[in-house]
Amino acid sequence: MKIAEPVTYKTLQDKVVAVDTKTGAYYTMNETASFLWNRLAAGEETEEGLLQALKSEYPDVDEATLSADLQEQLNEWKQENLIV
Amino acid sequence: MPNLMLTNWCNNRCPYCFAMDMMVPAKPRQEMTDETFLGILDWLERHDNRQAIHLMGGEPTLHPRFEWIARTLLERDFPIVVFSNLASEQAPDLAEKLSGLPMVSWVMNIGSPSQWTDKQRERIERSLKAIGPQGSISFNIMPDEDDIFRPLELIERFKLNPNIKIGFVLPTITQKNRSLEENEYAVVAAKATALAVEGSKRGVHLQYECGVPTCAFTDLQLGTLWQCGSAVQSGCCSRLDITPEGELIYCLPLSTVAHKHFSEFACYDEAKAWFEAVYAPYRRFGCKIECTSCPHMHPERCNGGCLAKNLIGTENLNINTDIKVEPPYIHY
Numbered sequence: 432m433k434i435a436e437p438v439t440y441k442t443l444q445d446k447v448v449a450v451d452t453k454t455g456a457y458y459t460m461n462e463t464a465s466f467l468w469n470r471l472a473a474g475e476e477t478e479e480g481l482l483q484a485l486k487s488e489y490p491d492v493d494e495a496t497l498s499a500d501l502q503e504q505l506n507e508w509k510q511e512n513l514i515v
Numbered sequence: 516m517p518n519l520m521l522t523n524w525c526n527n528r529c530p531y532c533f534a535m536d537m538m539v540p541a542k543p544r545q546e547m548t549d550e551t552f553l554g555i556l557d558w559l560e561r562h563d564n565r566q567a568i569h570l571m572g573g574e575p576t577l578h579p580r581f582e583w584i585a586r587t588l589l590e591r592d593f594p595i596v597v598f599s600n601l602a603s604e605q606a607p608d609l610a611e612k613l614s615g616l617p618m619v620s621w622v623m624n625i626g627s628p629s630q631w632t633d634k635q636r637e638r639i640e641r642s643l644k645a646i647g648p649q650g651s652i653s654f655n656i657m658p659d660e661d662d663i664f665r666p667l668e669l670i671e672r673f674k675l676n677p678n679i680k681i682g683f684v685l686p687t688i689t690q691k692n693r694s695l696e697e698n699e700y701a702v703v704a705a706k707a708t709a710l711a712v713e714g715s716k717r718g719v720h721l722q723y724e725c726g727v728p729t730c731a732f733t734d735l736q737l738g739t740l741w742q743c744g745s746a747v748q749s750g751c752c753s754r755l756d757i758t759p760e761g762e763l764i765y766c767l768p769l770s771t772v773a774h775k776h777f778s779e780f781a782c783y784d785e786a787k788a789w790f791e792a793v794y795a796p797y798r799r800f801g802c803k804i805e806c807t808s809c810p811h812m813h814p815e816r817c818n819g820g821c822l823a824k825n826l827i828g829t830e831n832l833n834i835n836t837d838i839k840v841e842p843p844y845i846h847y
Contacts (some may be wrong), residue, residue, distance in 0.1 A: 434831060439797065441829040443804045452796035452835065459807055472830060 432505070435515045440468070445454050449513060463489075464504055471514065478505065493511065516557065517763070517783065518569040518598075518691040518756045521578040522546045526603045526776040529626055530693035531655060531684035534767040537758060538573060542692070545759040546578055554778070555757060556591060561782040567594040567620075569754065575599055576606045585613060594618035598653075600626060600639075607641035614645040621650040622680070626664035627657060637703035643673040651676035653687040653724065656685050656710075658695070658702040663710050667717055679714065681707050682724035683731065685821045687768040694824075711745040725752055725766075726821030728802050751798075751818040755787055755843045765790045768823030773834050784844035792838045 434440070440449035446466040449458045460468055463485075470484045478501065485497045508514045523538045523545050535541060557569070566587055576583060576599050588595050594605050597613075599606055601623050613619050623643070631639070643650060650668045652675060683703055685693035695703060711721045720743070727749035732740065740746055751767045762774045763786050774792055780786040799805065801819025811817040819825060826832065 436831070436833065439831045439833070441800060441803075445806050448800060448804065450796050450799050452833070455796050455799070457799040457807065459804060464649075480577055 432444075432471065432478070432514055434468075434471055438513050441468075451512065456511065458511070463500070465469075466500070467504060481505075493509055516562065516564070516568050516593075516754065517567040518571045518754050519547065519552075519555065519575075519757050520571050520573065520576045520756055521581065521584065522573040522645035522759060523595050525579050525600075525624060526577065527574070529655075531657070532692055533572070533685060533687055534770075536687050536689050536690045537767060537770050539595050546580075546759075547759040549580065549583075549760045551759070552580075552584055552587075552617070555711050555761060556587070556593075557779055558780075559593070559783055560591070562784060565592060567596045567618075567665075569596045569598055569765065571598045571756070572602050574606075576603045576609050578715070581605070582609060582612060585609075585619070589616065589618055592618075594710070594747040595620075597621045598624065599642075599678075601642040601646075602626075602631075602635040602638050604638070607638050607645065610642040610645040614647075614649075619649060620676075621646045623652050624649055624668075625659060625666055627662075629660065629662040640673075643669060643675065647674050648676060651678055651680065653680040653682060654710075655682040655724075656706050657684065658699040658701045658706075660706065663706050664713055666710070667714055667719055670719055671717065677717075677719045678722055679710070679719060680722045680724055681710075681727070683727050685726045685768065685824050686827060688823045688826055689771055690827060700728070701733075706733045706737055708739055711740050711743040714745070715743035723747060723749040725749055726824065727817075728772045729817040730803065730805075748816050749818070750815045751822055752793060755783070763790070764825065765794060768821065769794075769826075772826075773836050775836075785840060785842070788840040788844040789838060793807065793834060793836060794822060794842050795821065797826055797829070797832075 437453040438449055440447055440450055447460040447468045458492055468480060470481055475481055475484060482501055485501060491501055523542055575597060585595055599621060654666050670677055671677060684694050686692060714720060729747050732747060735749060756764045756767055757777060761777050763777050764770045764774045802825055806812055806819035812819060
């Protein structure tokens with residue numbers, strides 16, 4: 432899993448904003464999505480790795496919830512062609 | 516119509532210069548040749564809208580053929596606007612020679628007036644005397660500038676055009692020039708507001724260079740500026756630049772990102788449309804996360820600050836220069 436080539440992004444006030452330069456679609460991410468995105472950008476390519484990162488960042492949240500949220504986020508990004 | 520960068524040489528060394536990536540010493544000294552100039556002129560005549568050509572540098576009056584270039588443009592019915600610091604050795608003579616000619620105007624970049632040398636002051640004042648109402652002032656206000664009312668004095672003394680173009684010093688994409696720190700925007704906004712208030716008492720109003728973010732000003736300042744007839748409006752790059760070698764660039768702060776020789780385009784409109792298409796996807800990046808929903812975001816009012824500045828820190832920046840554009844082209 433990695434960030435799709437036409438997607439350009441930057442961090443503004445701790446939140447990631449991304450643009451699909453092919454479609455012009457623009458995405459503003461919340462804090463958790465920004466955290467995940469930055470892990471992806473840093474080279475974390477597996478779902479398991481991302482889940483472990485989430486567990487470290489949000490130790491008070493149970494794993495099932497984190498896993499479901501992660502799945503939902505990754506599916507959304509795949510649907511939008513932000514990641515491949 | 517474009518800005519012609521006649522030379523990349525300048526008599527000043529302004530630390531904030533947004534042309535720095537193109538200038539000596541970043542590049543070897545270059546002057547536009549007669550052949551390149553005439554080629555550009557033929558090319559520009561294919562454009563339907565005959566608007567003013569901006570002559571820029573570096574310092575354009577340092578081009579050894581400046582007077583010939585200016586007169587050639589005038590003979591071919593192109594109005595000209597000369598962007599000069601008026602402090603070069605040649606500037607006063609050239610200002611006097613072109614004085615009073617129709618279709619000629621001058622914009623003087625005032626630099627840091629508190630740091631002028633006696634020699635610079637003498638040349639500037641002699642030039643301004645010749646230029647008079649055909650001249651206006653552009654002023655990049657530095658946070659430590661303590662002589663912000665100097666433009667007003669010059670306007671009154673030399674009966675210049677009563678509009679001052681205000682710039683905030685912004686980084687080029689390579690960030691080699693001096694630019695405002697985030698906390699300095701408010702300082703400069705306060706100085707600009709003070710200048711507008713004083714200016715309005717003397718019939719002088721402010722306009723704004725590109726890349727000035729509206730949110731640099733407080734709501735109170737924005738209201739004051741509006742009342743003074745100096746409402747903040749800052750579009751983004753209405754003109755392409757052409758380098759001494761004939762390379763087109765979108766603007767000087769983005770000179771290292773994308774460029775093409777003018778001869779690769781059928782006409783100026785096509786070139787402009789191409790550059791707009793190349794940079795269009797990146798316009799969505801503002802300077803703040805709030806830009807996406809900000810009511811001030813509008814092509815002619817605020818673009819979320821400077822495009823070059825907003826591209827700094829962008830990851831995965833793959834500027835697509837394989838774009839093709841088709842007529843009809845929108846006139847920008």
